[in-house]
Amino acid sequence: MVIMVDRKTLIKVFxxxxxxxxxxxxxxxxxxGFVAALAPALxxxxxxxxxxRIALRRHVETFNVHPYMASPVLGAVIRMEEEVQEGIRSPDxxxxxxxxxxxxxxxxxxxxxxxxxRPLASIVGVGSxxxxxxxxxxxxxxxYNAFHLWMRWTCxxxxxxxxxxxxEHIGGLELPTWSGRIRYLMGGMxxxxxxGITAYMPLPGLGGIGDIPLLLFCVMTVSLAxxxxxxxxxxxxxxxxxxxxxxxxxxxxxISFISGIVE
Amino acid sequence: xxxxxxxxxxxxxxxxxxxxxxTAAFQVMISRPIVVAPVLSLLLGNLLVGLxxxxxxxxxxVGNMSLGGYVPPNETVITTVCxxxxxxxxxxxxxxxTGMLSVMVLATLLxxxxxxxxxxxxxxxxxxxxxxxxxxxxxxxxxxxxxVVRNNLKGLVLFFLAGSLSIFISVLxxxxxxxxxxxxxxxxxxxxxLPIAWFALLVLGLAAAFNIxxxxxxxxxxxxFVVIALIVFTFLYYGYxxx
Numbered sequence: 001m002v003i004m005v006d007r008k009t010l011i012k013v014f015x016x017x018x019x020x021x022x023x024x025x026x027x028x029x030x031x032x033g034f035v036a037a038l039a040p041a042l043x044x045x046x047x048x049x050x051x052x053r054i055a056l057r058r059h060v061e062t063f064n065v066h067p068y069m070a071s072p073v074l075g076a077v078i079r080m081e082e083e084v085q086e087g088i089r090s091p092d093x094x095x096x097x098x099x100x101x102x103x104x105x106x107x108x109x110x111x112x113x114x115x116x117x118r119p120l121a122s123i124v125g126v127g128s129x130x131x132x133x134x135x136x137x138x139x140x141x142x143x144y145n146a147f148h149l150w151m152r153w154t155c156x157x158x159x160x161x162x163x164x165x166x167x168e169h170i171g172g173l174e175l176p177t178w179s180g181r182i183r184y185l186m187g188g189m190x191x192x193x194x195x196g197i198t199a200y201m202p203l204p205g206l207g208g209i210g211d212i213p214l215l216l217f218c219v220m221t222v223s224l225a226x227x228x229x230x231x232x233x234x235x236x237x238x239x240x241x242x243x244x245x246x247x248x249x250x251x252x253x254x255i256s257f258i259s260g261i262v263e
Numbered sequence: 264x265x266x267x268x269x270x271x272x273x274x275x276x277x278x279x280x281x282x283x284x285x286t287a288a289f290q291v292m293i294s295r296p297i298v299v300a301p302v303l304s305l306l307l308g309n310l311l312v313g314l315x316x317x318x319x320x321x322x323x324x325v326g327n328m329s330l331g332g333y334v335p336p337n338e339t340v341i342t343t344v345c346x347x348x349x350x351x352x353x354x355x356x357x358x359x360x361t362g363m364l365s366v367m368v369l370a371t372l373l374x375x376x377x378x379x380x381x382x383x384x385x386x387x388x389x390x391x392x393x394x395x396x397x398x399x400x401x402x403x404x405x406x407x408x409x410x411v412v413r414n415n416l417k418g419l420v421l422f423f424l425a426g427s428l429s430i431f432i433s434v435l436x437x438x439x440x441x442x443x444x445x446x447x448x449x450x451x452x453x454x455x456x457l458p459i460a461w462f463a464l465l466v467l468g469l470a471a472a473f474n475i476x477x478x479x480x481x482x483x484x485x486x487x488f489v490v491i492a493l494i495v496f497t498f499l500y501y502g503y504x505x506x
Contacts, residue, residue, distance in 0.1 A: 016412070019288050023418030025392035032396045036415035039408070053404045056411060060400050067290055114328040118292070119475055122325045125297045126318050133314060137301050145291050183476045184484050190472055191488030197469070199496055201318075203462050205455070210500045217501075218493065224466060225489040229482065231470030241323060241471055242336065242375055248467055249372060249460040256456025260449040 004045045004082050005160065012040035013074055014156055020067050029064035037070070041078040045085050055081060058091055065102050066109025069170075071152045073101055075159020076166040083163070097164050105170065112175040116182035118144065123189045130200055194225050270307065270351065271434045277303060278343035279427030285339050287422040296320035296342035303343060307350040312363055316346045319367065319461075322468025326475045336378030337385065340429050344377075345370040347430075348437040355442055365457035368464065369441050374433060381429045388421035 020033035038059055046052035065073055080097065083089035125140025132139065159166040198221045199209035206212055206220075234244060281302075284294035292298065297317045304313025324338035348370040353363045395414040402410050445453065473485070 018290075019415060019419070021290075022287050022422075023392045023395045023415045024286065025389050025396060025418075026386075027393045028396040032392075032399060032411065032415045032418075035399075036412045039411050043408075050404075053407055056407050060396075060407075060411075110328065115475060119325050119472060121292070122295070122297060122321050123472060126321055129297065129301075129314055129318055134301055134305070134310060136314075137298055137317070140295075140297055141292065149291070180478055183478045184481065186472070187476050187478070187481045187484040188488040190469065190476070191485050192492045194469055195489060195492035195496055197465065199500070201462075201465070203459065205458075209496060214497060214501045218497070221489070221493055221496075224469075225486075227466055228469045228473050229485065231467055232474040235326075235471065235474040236477075241326070241467070242378070244467055245323075245371065245375060245464060248463050249368060252460040252463055253452060253456045256451050256459070257449060260451025260456075263451065 002082070002086065004085070005041050005078055006044070009040050009044050010075075010078075010156060010160060013037055013078070014071070014153055016040065017070055017074055017152070017156070020070050028062050030067075030070070031059075031061055031063045034063045034070065034074070035059040037074055038077065038081075041074075042081065045078070045081050051085070055084075055091075058094065061095070063098060063102065064106065066106045066113065068113055068148060068152050069105040069109035069155070071156040072159035072166045072170055073098065073105060075156045075161070076101075076163050077159075079160050079163035093164075101167060108170065108175050112179045113148065116179040116186070117147065120182050120186050120189070123186055123193060127189070127193055127196065130196060190228070191225065194228055195221050198224050267351070267435075267438065270347075271431055273306070274303065274343060274347045274434055275427040275431040277306070278340060278347075278430040279423045279425075281343070282337065282339040282426035283419055283422050285337065287419055294339040296324060296338055299339055299342045300346045303346050304350055307347065309350045309353065312350050312353065312367070313346055315364070316342065316349060316367060319465055319468060320345065322465065322472055325468070325472045336375075337381040337426070337429075340381045340426055340433075341374055341378055343430050344374050344433040344437055347434050348374070348441055351434075351438050352441050352445065355438075356445060361454065361458040364461040365453050366441060366445060368457045368461045369444060370437060371464065373440060373444075374437060377429070377433055380433075381425070384425040384429055385422070388418070388425045391421055392418045 016037040016039065020030050020037055023032045024030055035056060039056070042052055042055045046055055076097065077094055080089060080094045084091050084094065121140055121144035124143055125136055128136030128139040130136070155166075155170070158169050162169050198217070202208045202212075203220070206216075209217060231244070235241070239247070278299070281294050281299055284290060284292070300317035300320060301310065301313040304310055304316065320338065320342040324336075324342075327335040327338055345367065349363060349367045352366045352370075353359070356362070356366070358366060395417050399407060399410050399414050
């Protein structure tokens with residue numbers, strides 16, 4: 001097996017993969033972004049221009065996956081293209097591979113990155129801002145990006161190393177299991193954040209922690225802690241955040257408006 | 264050029280640029296409210312508003328997920344507009360503290376429905392993007408290689424324009440509308456009702472974060488940590504004898 005793509009080319013692919021969704025469209029999804037990310041590698045693999053054009057055309061097709069999970073797919077496709085160039089694989093295998101991983105990798109990425117890692121970073125970031133001010137923003141960006149960029153690069157590299165066996169590699173990472181663990185961690189951190197908000201961002205007109213009686217602080221904290229899961233039940237019943245904003249703010253504003261008139 | 268126009272252009276360019284990160288490129292989360300609001304307010308000279316708005320909008324939109332073709336309301340544009348409007352109106356009205364919170368709630372209530380407008384503009388960009396793809400597909404063989412990367416990046420311009428344009432219109436309109444509404448508002452609403460609504464919406468944000476955790480034992484884990492945190496905070500601030 002001849003290695004045709006060097007580390008420098010993979011770095012170019014990685015950089016281009018950051019623009020995977022630049023031309024995202026309803027009909028073709030990430031099709032153009034994927035082939036644009038792949039282009040530097042195809043240039044290395046196919047020295048013959050005609051063969052390169054055929055390879056490019058092969059990838060100008062509808063494709064969609066979670067943007068971060070495109071990395072292992074790109075890596076694997078580069079390895080498979082090398083095998084096509086060597087004549088030990090059919091180009092149809094690549095198309096089939098892309099179709100096969102698109103759905104599952106998309107679902108894994110959505111659940112892990114959008115459903116667990118990013119919300120966790122957000123909660124840590126919110127807590128950090130409350131403690132560190134503007135530096136909390138840097139904490140948020142560092143925590144999330146150090147992890148996700150490392151993950152994207154590693155998955156691209158491993159994808160290239162393993163070829164289509166990258167499916168086993170991604171399976172071995174047990175991302176759905178980690179999503180569950182992260183969610184429990186989020187639950188704990190959210191509880192601490194709820195108590196912290198009562199303490200440091202008190203209800204207008206009332207003092208913060210230390211200024212108000214202990215009993216009042218406890219009552220406020222418990223009320224807020226109970227309100228959070230109750231409100232989340234409404235969301236699960238199908239109320240959107242936009243609807244709830246008006247359902248909550250509306251009555252409060254109305255009551256205060258009427259009380260102002262009465263006074 | 265007036266100060267407001269100059270500031271609005273700066274806000275639109277910054278917001279439009281950051282909104283690209285949301286789905287079109289990078290996705291390194293510089294488009295999240297927690298980043299957008301503090302950066303913007305730092306430039307507008309009122310960091311405190313940005314930090315508060317960052318926490319507030321990050322929690323409200325923490326559950327926003329772009330799944331497949333579904334694109335949720337654009338939290339970057341909404342945060343940019345609301346933060347800018349809050350900073351500028353607070354400056355005009357000479358507001359501090361809870362007064363700024365009131366303006367923030369008003370901005371949220373007014374700007375939120377415009378999320379549909381942003382999504383429509385973005386939808387136009389996404390439909391137009393098909394042309395870039397079709398151009399590559401129909402290109403002569405000798406031009407495919409050059410067109411692939413170039414056409415892919417053309418889509419970025421559309422997303423940038425959609426974001427910038429939405430922000431420009433909304434900030435100019437929003438600032439004037441909120442100024443007029445606030446000036447005509449009863450005192451009870453401005454000084455009590457809106458700040459309480461702000462706190463209630465913050466709790467709603469926490470609920471939005473809780474909503475994305477659907478695990479079997481989550482109520483137990485959550486309750487356990489509330490009790491632990493309450494005990495720790497009590498001992499830290501009230502001592503062993505309850506103050």
